[in-house]
Amino acid sequence: MKKLILSTAIVLGSLSINAATFRSSTDPVVNLIIQDEYKEVDAVPAAIKTGLDNAYPGVKLEKAYVNDKKEYKIEITVRGEKSTVYTDEKGNIIKK
Template identity: 75%
Template sequence: MKKLILSAAIVLGSLSMHAETTAVTSPMVQTVNDQDGYKEVDGVPAAVKKGLDDAYPGVVLEKAWVNDKKEYKIEITVRGEKSIVYTDASGNILKK
């Protein structure tokens, strides 16, 4: 009986030594927002930058989106305040 209990303890002990935690890795998915027909872009034309600099001195461009009509939706920061501005490809402000 002692041998049975001892062998059961050894078997159970050896099983727990092989248990390990497995790290589950999930791939990171980067999505591009396509809301209101705008698609995110990395940069804007020089005319758009100049138009924003003229309208908002000290402007910092955070993000930019463009639609099929080449109208830009731009997230900007001016003096610590974030806002969204709409321009055309020539740099003319459409909406504030």
């Protein structure tokens, strides 16, 4: 009798180990889109161009964006590598 109870406990224990939770396809998926507050601009102040030229020789400005705090998000290309740089209106580079 002890062997029967022990065998049953082992079988039931092994079945519960293999039980796993899975995500069904009917679960709602939440996509969170964080929209930054930057708006595209056509031109940037001369101080920003000068600051970028000093920091990255041979820089090419691709696109520029500005937010309400007069911080600029600038997409640049330097020696074939694209990058994004944040500056203030005086041309100082901001770490983000």
